[in-house]
Amino acid sequence: MSLQPIKFYQTGTFTVGNRLLAPEERSVQANMQRTNSLNSGHRACQGCGEALGARYAIDAAMNATNRQLIAANATGCLEVFSTPYPETSWQIPWIHSLFGNTAAVATGMAAALKVKGRSEVRVVAQGGDGGTTDIGFGCLSGMFERNDDVLYICYDNGGYMNTGVQRSSATPPAARTATTMAVGDAPGNVFGQGKFVPAIAMAHEIPYVATATVADLRDLEYKVTKAMGMHGARYIQILVPCPLGWGTPSSDTIRMARLAKETGVFPVFEAENGEVTAVLKIRKRLPVEEYLKPQKRYAHLFGKQPRVDTIASIQALADKNIRKYKLLEEGI
Amino acid sequence: MDKPFAITLKPGSSLANHTGSWRTMRPVYVDRLPPCNATCPAGENIQGWLLHAESGDYEKAWRSLVQNNPLPAIMGRACYHPCEGACNRTRLDEAVGINSVERFLGDEAIKHGWKFDAPAKASGKRVLVIGAGPAGLTAAYHLQRLGHQAVIYEAAEHAGGMMRYGIPKYRLPRDIIDAEVQRILDLGVELRLNTKVANLAEAMKEGFDAAFLGVGAHIAKRAYIPAGDADKVLDAVSVLRGMEGESAPLLGRRVVVYGGGNTAIDVARTAKRLGAEESIIVYRRTREKMPAHDFEVEDALKEGVSIKWLSTITEAGLSETGGDIMVEKMALDANGFPQPTGEYERIEADSLVLALGQDTDLSLLDNVPGLVTANGIVQVDASMMTGYPGVFAGGDMAGNDRTVTVAVGHGKKAARAIDAWLRNEQHEPDPKHELATFERLNTWYYSDAPKTVRPVLDIIRRQSTFEEVLGGLDEGNALFEARRCLSCGNCFECDNCYGVCPDNAVIKLGPGQRFQFNYDYCKGCGMCATECPCGAIAVVAEDI
Ligand SMILES: Cc1cc2nc3c(=O)[nH]c(=O)nc-3n(C[C@H](O)[C@H](O)[C@H](O)COP(=O)(O)OP(=O)(O)OC[C@H]3O[C@@H](n4cnc5c(N)ncnc54)[C@H](O)[C@@H]3O)c2cc1C
Ligand SMILES: Cc1ncc(C[n+]2csc(CCOP(=O)(O)OP(=O)(O)O)c2C)c(N)n1
Ligand code: SF4
Ligand code: SF4
Ligand code: SF4
Ligand code: SF4
Ligand SMILES: [Mg+2]
Numbered sequence: 001m002s003l004q005p006i007k008f009y010q011t012g013t014f015t016v017g018n019r020l021l022a023p024e025e026r027s028v029q030a031n032m033q034r035t036n037s038l039n040s041g042h043r044a045c046q047g048c049g050e051a052l053g054a055r056y057a058i059d060a061a062m063n064a065t066n067r068q069l070i071a072a073n074a075t076g077c078l079e080v081f082s083t084p085y086p087e088t089s090w091q092i093p094w095i096h097s098l099f100g101n102t103a104a105v106a107t108g109m110a111a112a113l114k115v116k117g118r119s120e121v122r123v124v125a126q127g128g129d130g131g132t133t134d135i136g137f138g139c140l141s142g143m144f145e146r147n148d149d150v151l152y153i154c155y156d157n158g159g160y161m162n163t164g165v166q167r168s169s170a171t172p173p174a175a176r177t178a179t180t181m182a183v184g185d186a187p188g189n190v191f192g193q194g195k196f197v198p199a200i201a202m203a204h205e206i207p208y209v210a211t212a213t214v215a216d217l218r219d220l221e222y223k224v225t226k227a228m229g230m231h232g233a234r235y236i237q238i239l240v241p242c243p244l245g246w247g248t249p250s251s252d253t254i255r256m257a258r259l260a261k262e263t264g265v266f267p268v269f270e271a272e273n274g275e276v277t278a279v280l281k282i283r284k285r286l287p288v289e290e291y292l293k294p295q296k297r298y299a300h301l302f303g304k305q306p307r308v309d310t311i312a313s314i315q316a317l318a319d320k321n322i323r324k325y326k327l328l329e330e331g332i
Numbered sequence: 333m334d335k336p337f338a339i340t341l342k343p344g345s346s347l348a349n350h351t352g353s354w355r356t357m358r359p360v361y362v363d364r365l366p367p368c369n370a371t372c373p374a375g376e377n378i379q380g381w382l383l384h385a386e387s388g389d390y391e392k393a394w395r396s397l398v399q400n401n402p403l404p405a406i407m408g409r410a411c412y413h414p415c416e417g418a419c420n421r422t423r424l425d426e427a428v429g430i431n432s433v434e435r436f437l438g439d440e441a442i443k444h445g446w447k448f449d450a451p452a453k454a455s456g457k458r459v460l461v462i463g464a465g466p467a468g469l470t471a472a473y474h475l476q477r478l479g480h481q482a483v484i485y486e487a488a489e490h491a492g493g494m495m496r497y498g499i500p501k502y503r504l505p506r507d508i509i510d511a512e513v514q515r516i517l518d519l520g521v522e523l524r525l526n527t528k529v530a531n532l533a534e535a536m537k538e539g540f541d542a543a544f545l546g547v548g549a550h551i552a553k554r555a556y557i558p559a560g561d562a563d564k565v566l567d568a569v570s571v572l573r574g575m576e577g578e579s580a581p582l583l584g585r586r587v588v589v590y591g592g593g594n595t596a597i598d599v600a601r602t603a604k605r606l607g608a609e610e611s612i613i614v615y616r617r618t619r620e621k622m623p624a625h626d627f628e629v630e631d632a633l634k635e636g637v638s639i640k641w642l643s644t645i646t647e648a649g650l651s652e653t654g655g656d657i658m659v660e661k662m663a664l665d666a667n668g669f670p671q672p673t674g675e676y677e678r679i680e681a682d683s684l685v686l687a688l689g690q691d692t693d694l695s696l697l698d699n700v701p702g703l704v705t706a707n708g709i710v711q712v713d714a715s716m717m718t719g720y721p722g723v724f725a726g727g728d729m730a731g732n733d734r735t736v737t738v739a740v741g742h743g744k745k746a747a748r749a750i751d752a753w754l755r756n757e758q759h760e761p762d763p764k765h766e767l768a769t770f771e772r773l774n775t776w777y778y779s780d781a782p783k784t785v786r787p788v789l790d791i792i793r794r795q796s797t798f799e800e801v802l803g804g805l806d807e808g809n810a811l812f813e814a815r816r817c818l819s820c821g822n823c824f825e826c827d828n829c830y831g832v833c834p835d836n837a838v839i840k841l842g843p844g845q846r847f848q849f850n851y852d853y854c855k856g857c858g859m860c861a862t863e864c865p866c867g868a869i870a871v872v873a874e875d876i
Contacts, residue, residue, distance in 0.1 A: 016830065016832065017827025018825075029827070029831035030827040041351060047834060089346035258776065
């Protein structure tokens with residue numbers, strides 16, 4: 001992929017910064033003057049992946065646009081924990097839309113800026129997976145279809161976390177939520193339902209679609225920066241583990257995202273005009289158990305009688321991703 | 333303030349909300365002890381000097397290294413590098429080539445003529461150092477830097493001890509010893525060569541406030557072997573010492589070496605270089621049991637030395653003209669001890685060299701009250717002081733772990749203790765940090781990188797010459813090698829904690845300044861600790 005790997009400096013491209021690199025080669029997050037778009041004092045849970053992912057993404061977007069950025073934000077954790085009136089953690093111009101209309105609000109802002117001739121000011125829309133893949137999907141598809149000049153960022157934590165962990169169409173199969181309980185013959189969320197919006201976004205043949213995780217900061221920043229260098233409708237879905245909804249220790253949020261990528265459960269790639277152009281390869285392939293086992297939402301798979309059948313089905317989905325997106329180096 | 337329509341409150345920042353109050357666990361920055369440092373007998377801060385080498389500041393790296401060890405170029409050649417055996421990187425691919433970077437730094441210092449920092453203000457105290465081996469030289473170096481006048485009395489014609497009169501020059505070129513000794517003398521250390529101390533008590537009367545003994549172990553141990561022609565039976569120390577004289581010792585075409593330590597290997601390899609067609613080591617036990625390091629055995633075998641395992645010599649000097657010997661085969665008993673089998677073999681030989689270890693000549697210590705020896709070893713306390721107050725000892729004479737590096741470590745420890753003793757104080761070493769074990773690391777973040785192997789001198793050349801066998805690293809691969817270090821347990825400013833905190837609760841203080849937690853906002857999630865590659869963040873419970 002065109003993300004340039006850094007030559008051997010002890011930690012290569014993997015750490016946030018590196019004292020041995022020239023400043024311009026370091027990540028935005030390594031910068032002492034980073035925007036901290038989402039500042040301290042917010043009320044996200046300990047170790048919240050969404051809070052982290054939002055700062056990563058919006059700081060990168062701020063950096064890429066010379067800090068000329070406005071964000072529209074759907075209802076959801078990100079909005080609730082950041083902005084309990086009259087306080088806010090946002091250090092950028094920011095507007096709270098409804099739960100389901102963020103894409104439309106952003107479209108409106110982009111149109112207004114165009115009318116005013118403010119071409120230097122750019123627009124981002126952001127929301128959770130519920131706000132994006134379910135209730136906001138109509139507005140989003142419209143924004144794609146019209147190719148409006150907005151970067152839409154979806155923070156995917158696999159459920160309606162803010163209202164108490166209900167299922168969304170991005171909740172993975174077998175996961176337990178408040179509405180897909182771990183009871184009955186096929187406990188947890190059903191197989192064969194839900195949708196993978198990055199693929200649907202690609203079907204709209206918009207200029208840019210990408211996925212990312214909070215475990216690969218460099219990749220994430222590269223994608224946001226690249227997206228802000230383009231015009232038209234762009235979409236990035238970032239996997240942001242949620243300690244509360246997933247039942248994982250707050251210290252392991254990044255680890256969980258890394259495992260999702262290394263097992264093939266979450267494919268990390270980018271696509272232009274509907275075609276995949278690059279993927280982030282798996283570095284050390286792992287079986288899906290490594291990813292599932294630490295999460296309480298999958299605890300029912302690892303009881304006295306482990307549900308090997310269900311685990312095998314999840315493994316099959318991961319294998320399919322690996323095949324489809326060519327996540328392994330040739331020959332591995 | 334005028335508020336817009338329908339607005340009742342002034343806008344506020346979430347900074348008013350101190351989320352630090354949620355915390356039940358608290359992250360703290362720590363320095364943990366890297367296993368390499370913990371293992372280095374000279375007590376080097378390896379991770380510390382590698383950190384400077386990683387950024388290409390070799391002089392700073394060297395200055396950091398010589399805080400503990402004044403002989404890096406020698407170390408980089410002679411040390412058996414137990415640090416590398418302990419290196420955490422072994423669990424990823426291969427150990428960091430600590431020893432080769434050390435040698436590179438030592439050689440850079442010689443090349444550029446770097447000098448030690450000037451000593452502290454003179455204390456007016458004089459300390460007698462007996463012996464200019466690594467123990468004595470190191471003690472003198474540290475004493476001088478601490479402001480005391482060190483005076484070395486050395487029996488031999490040149491300084492260096494066993495480094496010069498034992499270790500063959502194909503492993504340790506003499507100009508290297510000269511350069512590192514001279515740099516110590518340039519600090520103001522006084523060296524009196526050809527000055528053997530026969531009586532410590534007498535020597536002390538020449539106005540010394542304390543003494544450090546580092547006389548080594550130079551008397552070859554003998555084994556009783558019936559021999560017709562005793563002239564053909566030599567000992568290893570004399571042979572190797574003879575290599576430093578005018579004419580090389582005459583060993584003949586077929587040389588047998590008796591023993592299984594590194595000295596036996598050195599003599600056998602030296603014999604080869606002196607032109608022996610056959611150089612045979614005879615050793616009682618098996619290869620696994622051999623005290624010599626495996627890599628040295630390997631080198632010797634490659635150079636054409638042969639080894640007879642499980643064999644003892646029962647008779648020597650059998651032939652008219654030479655030193656033919658009789659060897660008896662041994663077999664290991666159930667407890668792993670070699671037992672005679674009654675099977676004999678005669679080996680043609682022109683000479684037999686015994687390499688059975690050395691004892692210390694302790695005659696200069698006769699009549700020193702309170703001084704205790706056991707099995708020929710001078711007994712010292714934790715501060716290296718002998719039973720006689722003010723007299724300290726180290727190196728080969730004070731222990732059974734006999735290496736240059738141990739001697740350097742003893743010299744340093746003793747010098748610090750002497751410094752305290754001269755001020756009527758007790759030297760308290762700093763408390764040791766908790767070990768930075770492999771489990772403490774998050775190795776995801778390190779890129780894969782194999783070890784740079786030092787070029788090995790062409791095998792043919794090395795059989796007949798005394799040129800140095802192991803080559804050095806050049807600037808490019810020394811930098812690469814240094815950067816393979818994982819910086820175990822010590823922050824190397826990767827910015828991970830600063831980046832991964834979802835609450836911006838890590839303050840970056842700038843290059844070389846490390847980081848600080850902002851406990852007003854830190855919620856104690858522990859992510860920074862999980863994602864710190866080198867294990868430099870601990871998580872402790874809050875008192876609630
Ligand atoms: C053949 C051989 C190879 C070795 N190879 C290695 C190696 O590769 N790596 C390693 O780490 N170690 C090696 N060793 C061991 C290492 O050389 C010693 O452990 C180390 O030199 C001991 O240092 P020291 O200062 O205690 O004594 P020494 O180095 O023995 O120095 C003692 C000095 O004291 C002087 N002296 C003695 N008595 C008096 C007196 N009465 N008055 C004044 N001066 C006196 C001696 O002349 C000598 O210079 C080797 C040893 C031998 C024999
Ligand atoms: C129209 C409407 N329906 C329901 C809600 C209640 N609600 C607020 S946030 C939320 C869930 C948000 O889920 P998601 O978008 O995935 O964001 P997350 O909280 O998981 O980050 C819901 C259902 C609402 N605010 N508006
Ligand atoms: S519920 Fe999940 S997404 Fe919401 S603040 Fe907590 S950790 Fe973040
Ligand atoms: S990786 Fe570096 S700090 Fe860690 S043990 Fe090896 S040399 Fe020492
Ligand atoms: S990541 Fe931030 S909030 Fe979490 S423990 Fe570390 S400093 Fe505190
Ligand atoms: S994460 Fe990196 S910067 Fe932070 S303490 Fe560890 S090594 Fe230092
Ligand atoms: Mg969600």
